[in-house]
Amino acid sequence: MLKGILNFAHYLLEESVNPGDTTIDATCGNGNDTLFLSRIVGTNGHVIACDIQQQAIDATRQRLVEHNRFNVSFIQDSHARLKKYINKDTQIGGAIFNLGYLPKSDKLIITNGESTISAIDIILDFLKQGRLIVLVVYHGHPGGEEEKNTVLKHVMNLDQNDYNVVQYGFINQKNNPPFIIAIEKKQ
Amino acid sequence: MLKGILNFAHYLLEESVNPGDTTIDATCGNGNDTLFLSRIVGTNGHVIACDIQQQAIDATRQRLVEHNRFNVSFIQDSHARLKKYINKDTQIGGAIFNLGYLPKSDKLIITNGESTISAIDIILDFLKQGRLIVLVVYHGHPGGEEEKNTVLKHVMNLDQNDYNVVQYGFINQKNNPPFIIAIEKKQ
Numbered sequence: 525m526l527k528g529i530l531n532f533a534h535y536l537l538e539e540s541v542n543p544g545d546t547t548i549d550a551t552c553g554n555g556n557d558t559l560f561l562s563r564i565v566g567t568n569g570h571v572i573a574c575d576i577q578q579q580a581i582d583a584t585r586q587r588l589v590e591h592n593r594f595n596v597s598f599i600q601d602s603h604a605r606l607k608k609y610i611n612k613d614t615q616i617g618g619a620i621f622n623l624g625y626l627p628k629s630d631k632l633i634i635t636n637g638e639s640t641i642s643a644i645d646i647i648l649d650f651l652k653q654g655r656l657i658v659l660v661v662y663h664g665h666p667g668g669e670e671e672k673n674t675v676l677k678h679v680m681n682l683d684q685n686d687y688n689v690v691q692y693g694f695i696n697q698k699n700n701p702p703f704i705i706a707i708e709k710k711q
Numbered sequence: 712m713l714k715g716i717l718n719f720a721h722y723l724l725e726e727s728v729n730p731g732d733t734t735i736d737a738t739c740g741n742g743n744d745t746l747f748l749s750r751i752v753g754t755n756g757h758v759i760a761c762d763i764q765q766q767a768i769d770a771t772r773q774r775l776v777e778h779n780r781f782n783v784s785f786i787q788d789s790h791a792r793l794k795k796y797i798n799k800d801t802q803i804g805g806a807i808f809n810l811g812y813l814p815k816s817d818k819l820i821i822t823n824g825e826s827t828i829s830a831i832d833i834i835l836d837f838l839k840q841g842r843l844i845v846l847v848v849y850h851g852h853p854g855g856e857e858e859k860n861t862v863l864k865h866v867m868n869l870d871q872n873d874y875n876v877v878q879y880g881f882i883n884q885k886n887n888p889p890f891i892i893a894i895e896k897k898q
Contacts, residue, residue: 525727525841526875526895540712654712682883688713689883695892696869696876705882708713 529702533658540656545617546570550603555584557620562593574599603643616650624662637674657707664700716889720845727843731755732804737790742771744807749780761786790830803837811849821854824861844894851887
């Protein structure tokens with residue numbers, strides 16, 4: 525069966541992240557992906573969960589406590605400023621973004637193209653070779669089309685000698701369905 | 712590691728085709744995909760290998776003999792006429808197309824959009840629910856752009872209640888790299 529968007533995002537991370545890795549959830553939202561990363565890196569691994577909204581940090585923290593997961597640290601700030609929180613020798617084993625707005629929250633607080641591409645470039649610097657940044661691109665909301673175009677333009681220009689960039693999405697669905705962009709830092 | 716185009720095509724078929732199935736290679740070419748299908752359906756399964764060119768049928772037949780595979784039948788005709796060769800009760804477990812021209816042959820003999828969409832529609836009629844048609848779309852050659860657009864337009868209009876249509880491809884590569892379209896007949 526063809527994998528849906530969220531399944532495919534998790535499949536890509538599961539195939540590439542190893543136990544013990546340090547990973548990033550750049551938009552932790554309701555904590556779903558943070559919990560997933562927390563499990564696949566295991567007790568010796570680490571997840572950095574970032575979100576600009578207090579509500580998201582609180583929801584994610586609670587979700588993790590409920591599942592007895594304690595290998596996560598939190599950054600409440602824009603992911604465009606991630607660099608100041610990451611030790612310069614850190615090697616990142618994988619990262620995920622959900623672009624759009626936090627479900628059940630203020631739809632005026634959305635990720636935007638410029639900060640998203642800044643965050644992508646920061647994480648690419650820290651990313652291990654052969655590993656992935658996975659972006660789940662929601663773009664049906666106001667501002668979503670613009671962010672989608674900014675991000676697509678940026679990743680399409682990543683040098684093919686250094687990166688593989690894949691797009692995966694359903695092309696016969698109505699209402700601007702989300703799609704995946706996956707960026708692999710080549711070996 | 713992100714799967715390349717051919718690996719991803721085979722991965723999708725491997726995940727969906729079962730031993731004992733009847734499958735179709737709608738453009739058998741040099742026999743690479745026919746051999747792959749022959750292996751995954753096993754000795755109780757069957758592959759229908761179709762190509763309009765004698766050279767492709769010969770190459771595929773030879774490839775299979777070299778690998779001691781005898782579960783394949785051949786149709787030398789346009790895949791747009793597949794219907795006359797398939798028993799009306801046959802259920803197809805999966806199919807693959809390589810769109811473009813036969814490597815190392817006459818580049819004027821290419822698949823074209825109209826016959827490709829006819830063949831897709833015929834196979835969809837025979838396809839089991841939950842199974843896939845996988846298209847590897849080469850489009851850098853003269854006529855390739857036109858075929859790509861015809862096929863994309865057709866599959867994007869397949870009703871989302873009946874089919875899932877996924878596109879997978881590298882978006883930061885030069886020279887019109889091939890990409891995948893996968894069509895799943897919903898359960």
